[in-house]
Amino acid sequence: MALPPRLWAELFFDGTWNPVTRDLRKTSTVTFTRGLSAESSSAAAPTVCECVLDNRSFTYAPRNPESDLYGKIGRNTPMRLGYYAGSPWAEMPGTAGNSLTTPDAAGLAVTDLDLRIELALEDWSQQKLAGRYEVTGDNRSWGLMMGGTGQVSLLWSPNGTLASRIQEFSTEPLKAYNGQRLTLRVTLDVNNGAGGYEVRFYTGRTVDDEEWNLLGEPVVGAATTAVFDGTAGIELGDIADLLDDTMNGKLFAFKLLSGIGTAGTVAASMRTSDAGAGVRSFTSGGATWTVNGGAALTNKHTRISGEVPEWPPSRDISGNDSYVSVAPTGITRRMDAGNKPEDSALLRFIRADNPIECWPLTDGLTSTRGKSLVGGKDMVPVLTSGSVPPEWGVNEMTPGIEPVIALKKETRGTITGRVPNSTSAASLWSVDYFFATAAQGDCGTFSIYDRGANTDADNLVYFQIGCDQGSDDLTVFRFSQGETSSSFALISTVTSPGVFDGLMHHIRFTMDPGGSDSVWAIYIDGVQADTGTLAGIVVKAVSQVSFSWSLTTSDPIQKADTLLGYVTYWDSNGPTAAEMWQAATGFPGxxxxxxxxxxxxxxxxxxxxxxxxxxxxxxxxxxxxxxxxxxxxxxxxxxxxxxxxxxxxxxxxxxxxxLWNQPPAVTLDFSAGLISSPFAPRDDDKLTENDVSVRRRFGQVPARQVLESGALSVLEPPDGVGRYDNEYTYSLYTDGQAAGTAAMLVHLGTYDGVRYSRITLDLANPRVAQMIDPILRLDVGDKVRLTRLPKDHGPDDVDVLVVGYTEEAGPDRWRLVLNCVPAEPWTAFTLDSDTYSRLDTAGCELTSGITATATSVAVTTTALRRWIDSATYPTHFPFDIRVGGEVMRVTACAGTTLSQTFTVTRSVNGVRKAHDAGEGVALAHPVYLSL
Structure with missing residues (x-):
């Protein structure tokens, strides 16, 4: 392949992306770095690209007022770069009429339906994907769509009419990140043998996958069905006669089978890789496909979309050449800027939901009043003469939130805040506050005043919420006050509110004014404690709130400080009381x-x-x-x-x-010269962990998992490798999760194999260039399979997971270096899977020695569960076992006791040798229980 590859670059200014490819120095190497830099890294660094722009015209100088880009570029100007390379895909811009279509053909009729589409959507909701569906002439056959809440939807008609149309949704929403490339599959068994139909939804990597991940549960209908044939063609991206949004994203391939899986035959297929970039018509799967509307075939790969943090001017020693080396970096760089911790979950949550007013009361040590979170008036304390001022910025009500105001014992006072007039709160409002008091403390009295004029014609209505530790209850009083008359009433008593324990608690009072009556509710810690109606009273929006305390020794109960914070006023758009409590407690679970x-x-x-x-x-x-x-x-x-x-x-x-049970994204044959230097496998103990303790943050005793037997166990060599112990703290919901986390760490830390931490691919190598499509699709989390490795690496194929990469493109190289970790530990047991549903015995060995050519192998299971026998389970054969490094294929098994005889095919992995009695027998490709 010619070097450098065909690079492109764009800057965002004037509200659009603008090409700057002509100024991208082709004589300098462009380097992309992504993901984890090493196997032991705990988090990915921001994606970054290093490149050079020609700046002899001083265009890329933000301080140059004569530049065409003056005032348009600067710190964190968006920039993206990539290649034109490989096969095209269909770019689907999401507007009506953008589609790929093929006309009706005789082979499009299906009985059972197996539908697959490979795509990458900008947003995985409410989009039309594929269909054979025309209203005219009642030619409704089938349609595939994304529902509004992420469920995948299949609809079909048995006779072409709307009245007979059936629609089913996946029981689980598809959870994919925006722009993720994957394959959706749906199967319809029109007669499941039990008098009904069955629909299954799957995800996979390509339309040709053999193993699929079931999405949700199978959907079973009460009666058999059929799929109408009709005369409609196939539309991909926009099905004109369906109402959902047109596909917005990328389309790569499509396949329709009549019949399910290996029992089906291909009725239609399309691969954009069969086309050329820019064409409007192409042949694929034996049919002609037309590109319609704004849809277009392109092979413009984006390798980074980042921000340029700086524009450092540079020039050569002669001063004749000027350039700027820029490093556009992913958004996580800016997210991690500075060293200030984030606000608490509660404060972040309140701010994000736009309250009418909020006083967190988390002001600093020298504060004398509480600042408004939204720029309103301060909340001001007024103390009784001789009282010690409140203490600010020291006391936490609960771990994870900011220190709040402490109203000191032996003091009295009131802290008051006026709220802005809000017409949106006239129809419904809520006020929250949080407090903490000890068992011999007082939570004070919280008062909420409406906007009444304090006249007989327009009473001032206010409410007082208080807790009495002595009687162990919470009370709510209503007051109405005019010029010449007033009234009050106890409207609620909540017994045993459970707030006198020194822990943080939350009170919410909600008012729903009606035309003549008002409905109120009181909540404690997110749960409604009481509700009622104020007959004949219409409460207005809130004017002010206050909290009064009296923590003096004249009352022997009052012997502790009271903490107060996060006083917040909402309209009907505010969060629920339960959501506020979840935020206050840090969203556990x-x-x-x-x-x-x-x-x-x-x-x-x-x-x-x-x-x-x-x-x-x-x-x-x-x-x-x-x-x-x-x-x-x-x-x-x-x-x-x-x-x-x-x-x-x-x-x-x-x-x-x-990550579990992935098909390989790329298979690399070492003997074919697909892997370049540097290539330095390691058979060492760098990642070894066989004794792991995990503590849940804020938990009690850590959970510990130890591998006590086997080649990488804590046993001393040669029975094991000795003890490699570590302790970690994780953010976990329950102590029970700590055991599973520790077990997973031990599982990952006791992989017994060679580590391939770096794999280098020379993309300019013609043999590698033929694989450019799957290679450029590779990303962090994908599996790569290495085959036909040298004998000193072992006889088996090796799977690795990509955790990061560095890519260099320039005049003398185009190289991709993958950072990898072992992938075998990510092979999980899965029910109803042809590949991943077989479990090993807990121990088995050769009953007697065998020669290098023997095909009858006597085995003895040393555990409780024997191997299945072929007489009872004939469809579960063959399977592969490993004995002393040789893989044998078991085609039959005789015997129903712990002593059995295998009939085997030898040397499946190229190893053939004699074996001694007592040598271990195990599944060649074990699976593990996933998290």
């Missing part, structure tokens, strides 16, 4: 991916997650750390990767469920 998405949104960023929510680990209390540290903490708990998106200013997360 939140799914890791949900935390990443929420944290990003609260900070004004976008994050999307790959991996269904049901498979995400639950994280513990959110503490005060920097934003990126909090997101990486959740990713670490979920055993996944947090990265800059490659093609947009977003953050993506690969959850651990996306």
């Amino acid at each position: 939140e799914a890791a991916g949900a935390r990443i998405e929420r944290l990003a949104a609260e900070g004004g960023y976008t994050a999307t997650v790959a991996g269904e929510s049901v498979h995400q680990e639950l994280v513990g209390v959110q503490t005060r750390q920097k934003l990126l540290a909090l997101m990486n903490e959740a990713a670490r708990t979920n055993f996944g990767y947090l990265l800059d998106a490659r093609d947009r200013a977003e953050v993506i997360h690969h959850g651990h469920s996306t």
Whole structure:
């Protein structure tokens, strides 16, 4: 392949992306760095690109007022770069009429349906994907769509009419990050043999995958069905007669089978790789496909979409050449700038939800009043003569939130704040406050005043909420006050409110004014404690709130400080009481991916997650750390990767469920010269951990997992490798999770194989260049398979996971260096899988020695469970075993006791030798229990 590769570069200014490719120095190497830099790294660094722009015209000088870009570029100007390389895909811009179509043909009729589409959507919701569906003439056959909440949807009609149309949705939403490339598959068994139909939804990597990940549960219909044939052609991207949004993203391939899996025959297929970039018509799968509307075939790869933090001017020694070396970097760089910890989960949550007013009362040590979070009036304390002032900035109500004001014992006073007039609160408002008091303390009296004029015609209505430790109750009083008359009433008594324990508690009072009556509710710690109606009273919006305390020794109960904070006023758009309590307690039990998405949104960023929510680990209390540290903490708990998106200013997360049981993204044959130097495998103990303790943050006793037998156990050599112990702290929801986390760390730390930490691919090598499409698709979290390795590496294929890479493109090289970790530990047991549903015995050995050519092998199981026999389970054969490094294929097994005889094919992995009695027998490719 000619060097340098065909690079492109763009800057964002004037509201659009503008090409700057002509100024990209082709004589300098462009370097992309992404993901983890080493196997033991705990978090990915920001994606970065290093490149040089020609600046002899001083265009790229933000301080040059004569530059065409003066005032348009500067710190953190968006920049993206990539290649034109490999096969094209269909860019689908998401507007009506953008599609790939092929006309009706005789072979499009299906019985059972197996539908697959490989794509990458900008947003995985509410989009049309593929269909054979025309309203005219009742030619409705089938359609595939993304639902509004992320569920995948299949609809079909047995006879072409709308009245007979059936639509089913996946029981779980698809969880993919924006722009993620994957394959959706849906199968329809029109007659499941039990009088009904069955629909299954899957995800995979390509339309040709043999192993698929089931999305949700199978959907079973009560009656058999059929798929109408009709005369409609196939539309991809925009199905004109369906109402959802047109596909917005990239389209790569499509396949329709009549019949399911290996029992099916291909009715239609399309691969954009069969076309050339820019063409409007091409042949694929024996059919002609037309590119319509704004859809276009392109091979413009984006390798980074980042921001330029600086524009350092440079020139050669003669002064005749001027250039600027820039390093556009992913959005995570800016997210991690500075050293200030993030506000607490509660404060971040309140700020993100735009309250009408909020006084956190988290002001510093020298404060004398509480500043408004939204720029309103201060909350001012007024003390009874002789009282000690409140203490600011020292006392926490609970771990993970900011210190709040402490109202000191032996003092009396009131702290008052006036709220802005809000018409939006006239129809519904809520006021929150948080407090903590000891068992012999007082939580004071909280008062809320409406905007009444304090006249007989317009009473001032206010409410007082107080807790009495002596009687162990919470009371709510209503007061109405005019010029000549007033009234009051006890409207609620909540017995045993459970707030006198020194811990943080939350009170919310909500008012829903009606035309003649008002409905109120009181909440304690996110749960409604009481509600009622104020007959004949219409409460207005709030004018001010205050908190009064009297912690003097005249009352023998009052012997402790009271803490107060986060006084907040909301309209009907505010969060629920339960959400406020969750935020205050740090969202314990939140799914890791949900935390990443929420944290990003609260900070004004976008994050999307790959991996269904049901498979995400639950994280513990959110503490005060920097934003990126909090997101990486959740990713670490979920055993996944947090990265800059490659093609947009977003953050993506690969959850651990996306790493298990992957098909290889690329297979590299070492003997074919596909791997270049440097290539330095290591058979060492760098990643070894066989004794791991994991403590849950804020938990009690750490959980410990130890590998006590086997080649990498804590036993002294030669029975093991000795003890390699470590202790970690994780953000976990329950102490029980700590044991699973420790077990996973031991599992990953006791992989018995060679480490291939660096794999180098020379993309200018013609043999490697033929694989450019899957290679450029490679990203962090993908699996690479190494085959036909030298004998000193062992006889088997080796799988690795990509955790990062460095890519160099220039006049003398185009090289990709992959940073990798072993992938075998990410092989999980899966029910109903042809590949991953077989479990090993807990111990087995050769009953007697065998020669290098013997095909009858006597084995004795030393554990409780024997091998299956072929007479009882004929469809479960063959399978592979490993004996002394030789892989044998078991084609039959005789015997139903612990002593059995295998019939085998020898030397499956190229090793053939004699074996002694007592040698271990195990599955050649074991699977493991996933998280």
